[in-house]
Amino acid sequence: MKKELLLELKNVSAGYSGQNVIHDISLLIDEAEIVALMGPNGAGKSTILKAIFGFITHTGSILYEGEKIYPSPQNLVKMGVAFVPQGRRVFANLTVKENIEIGGFSLNDEIECIRRAEHLMHLFPILSTKQNEYAGALSGGQQQLLSIARGLMTQPKLLLLDEPTLGLSPKVVKEIFKTIKDINEDQKTAILVVEHNLHSLLPITDRAYVLAHGKIVASDTGGAIAGSDILEQVFMGKI
Numbered sequence: 001m002k003k004e005l006l007l008e009l010k011n012v013s014a015g016y017s018g019q020n021v022i023h024d025i026s027l028l029i030d031e032a033e034i035v036a037l038m039g040p041n042g043a044g045k046s047t048i049l050k051a052i053f054g055f056i057t058h059t060g061s062i063l064y065e066g067e068k069i070y071p072s073p074q075n076l077v078k079m080g081v082a083f084v085p086q087g088r089r090v091f092a093n094l095t096v097k098e099n100i101e102i103g104g105f106s107l108n109d110e111i112e113c114i115r116r117a118e119h120l121m122h123l124f125p126i127l128s129t130k131q132n133e134y135a136g137a138l139s140g141g142q143q144q145l146l147s148i149a150r151g152l153m154t155q156p157k158l159l160l161l162d163e164p165t166l167g168l169s170p171k172v173v174k175e176i177f178k179t180i181k182d183i184n185e186d187q188k189t190a191i192l193v194v195e196h197n198l199h200s201l202l203p204i205t206d207r208a209y210v211l212a213h214g215k216i217v218a219s220d221t222g223g224a225i226a227g228s229d230i231l232e233q234v235f236m237g238k239i
């Protein structure tokens with residue numbers, strides 16, 4: 001089956017206080033695809049996600065389903081994009097179930113919200129067993145899964161995930177990647193994921209972009225990137 005183009009960035013530049021930190025970024029995400037965005041600290045990965053979601057302004061073009069868009073978080077949610085930012089942001093004093101349901105507040109439909117939350121529990125069995133516990137009592141990995149589950153409540157076509165495995169043990173990292181793959185297969189969600197766990201991520205990606213100093217320096221299939229020395233060069237600071 002041929003996949004349709006979902007999101008395209010053409011020559012996008014953006015930054016802070018009038019100073020660009022990402023330059024001329026062009027990238028593509030097809031529907032139901034997993035795309036990785038990689039690069040050292042400070043390369044501009046989070047800034048790209050913030051520009052896509054409309055947290056910061058940009059120059060150049062962002063196209064969604066072939067049409068130029070002017071991103072703002074509310075519009076993006078309506079269009080079917082969800083953003084799970086860096087850091088595990090859960091409401092510690094609410095239960096797991098309540099945290100998930102909050103992700104659907106924009107639906108304005110309590111019954112639909114409960115239905116979706118129940119469906120999501122199947123994708124996240126560990127959250128299902130802990131649904132009445134306080135989110136603050138969960139482990140780091142479980143809190144990360146919870147913030148991803150919350151992001152899925154709007155049934156996005158595209159999920160933006162910023163460093164979902166930061167600070168987690170290798171075993172938990174594996175679980176998070178499995179969940180990402182399950183979401184992609186079960187819900188046909190396209191996922192743009194920022195990651196530093198390159199070797200665990202590349203096998204499940206359709207495409208990967210490597211970023212250095214705010215510019216894309218390589219793009220290819222996950223396999224081709226894994227087989228080249230581009231990541232080593234970038235992470236050693238040679239590019």
Ligand SMILES: Nc1ncnc2c1ncn2[C@@H]1O[C@H](COP(=O)(O)OP(=O)(O)O)[C@@H](O)[C@H]1O
Pocket residue numbers: 016021039040041042043044045046047048
């Ligand atoms: N809110 C901000 N205000 C000013 N500069 C920022 C802000 N956030 C990030 N930066 C700068 O932008 C550059 C890219 O940062 P970022 O996109 O967070 O990188 P990455 O996610 O790849 O680690 C860095 O030099 C960082 O210091």
Ligand SMILES: [Mg+2]
Pocket residue numbers: 045046047086162163
């Ligand atoms: Mg970042």
